[in-house]
Amino acid sequence: MTHSERFQSSMSRANHFGQSSTAETSELVETDIFPNDASYLMKISVGTPPVERWALAETGSDLIWFQCSPCPQCYPQNTPFFVPKSSTTYMSLPWGSDPCNSLPKFSVQGQLYPKCGTSNECTYFYSYVDKSYTMGELGAESVSFGQAASFPRTVFGCGHNNNGLYNKNNAGLVGLGQGSLSLVSQMGNVGRKFSNCLPPYSAKTTTKLRFGEEAAISGNGVxxxxxxxxxxxxxxxxxxxxxxxxxxxxxxxxxxxxxxxxxxxxxxxxxxxxxxxxxxxxxxxxxxxxxxxxxxxxxxxxxxxxxxxxxxxxxxxxxxxxxxxxxxxxxxxxxxxxxxxxxxxxxxxxxxxxxxxxxxxxxxxxxxxxxxxxxxxxxxxxx
Structure with missing residues (x-):
């Protein structure tokens, strides 16, 4: 996208507003973060066996979602869409479940979301203030960061209809907000704290996104x-x-x-x-x-x-x-x-x-x- 499109997205965001998982380890939980087109992507693995993806790090919302196959209305990405049937730990969440009830309500063409799908699954729609959106099935899945930490039964959106100013490097979005469905809220005993360090857009380097007590920053300049x-x-x-x-x-x-x-x-x-x-x-x-x-x-x-x-x-x-x-x-x-x-x-x-x-x-x-x-x-x- 052009710089004007990216910055208009910033303006859209400004003008619009007027179930936990348990870590299998108490070791340091961290992942890489990388500049991408005036935004930042974080590395995250999903499913069993795990597939590694880069997704947009988003502190202003909660829902975690990935583009999932089949994906009839998705933006192009340079990695395969996530295939729920290929994972041994994927579970579809039913209509009326607590995570489904935790989703914000959206009205789309006269239909209220979340709604009950054809097989009693929780069908969601989640929109952002820059007019991007994701629509699909709410599920639970194992997410992990390398070999050090795995978080089973993490609630996320399996998006089959997604649209927005996303480029091909981006396989989805990781909500890091304060709500119950955000990644940081679902990390259980790791602790509800995280830190990041954003390098310049032109930097060809990754930095770290850290979770839990190890994320605390200290020193005279804090x-x-x-x-x-x-x-x-x-x-x-x-x-x-x-x-x-x-x-x-x-x-x-x-x-x-x-x-x-x-x-x-x-x-x-x-x-x-x-x-x-x-x-x-x-x-x-x-x-x-x-x-x-x-x-x-x-x-x-x-x-x-x-x-x-x-x-x-x-x-x-x-x-x-x-x-x-x-x-x-x-x-x-x-x-x-x-x-x-x-x-x-x-x-x-x-x-x-x-x-x-x-x-x-x-x-x-x-x-x-x-x-x-x-x-x-x-x-x-x-x-």
Missing amino acids: VSTLLFTKHGFLSSSYVPNLEGITVGQHTVQIDESNGNIVVDSRTTLTILPSRVYKKVKALVKQAIGADQFIVHNDIFKLCYRNANSIQNFPKFELHFTGANLSLKPQNFFRPISNNVICFAMLPTNGTPFYGNMAQIDFEVEHDLDQKKVSFAPVDCTKK
């Missing part, structure tokens, strides 16, 4: 902020409170409180309230001082040519409650083409998002039980 409980579409999301943004020597205050921005691994850009964005953009423009370059028919409104000649990138700091984060230019400026870079934050009248671009080269820990998210600046290519 800062933490509390999460707020939300309802509706935001109930699974990680929502701290952003109090202000400093650009150079000036700070823009944010009046809203009690949780006002979603920390999200799938959304590319950081999306700010329109009033805040307007002031922040003006401060960035003033600090840089160079001639602005107009990019027609693009979503970015503050761009510059000859990026290498810009010397005056301002200090850029986010002030979460109890946690100040200093961003580098790579976190808030995005190269688009022909040596053109653009201020890569956008306005919204919907829900603000703290996107994955602003999280590059930060170790980020999500603690579901302590209701907090922590950050530490690092070189993620060396983690």
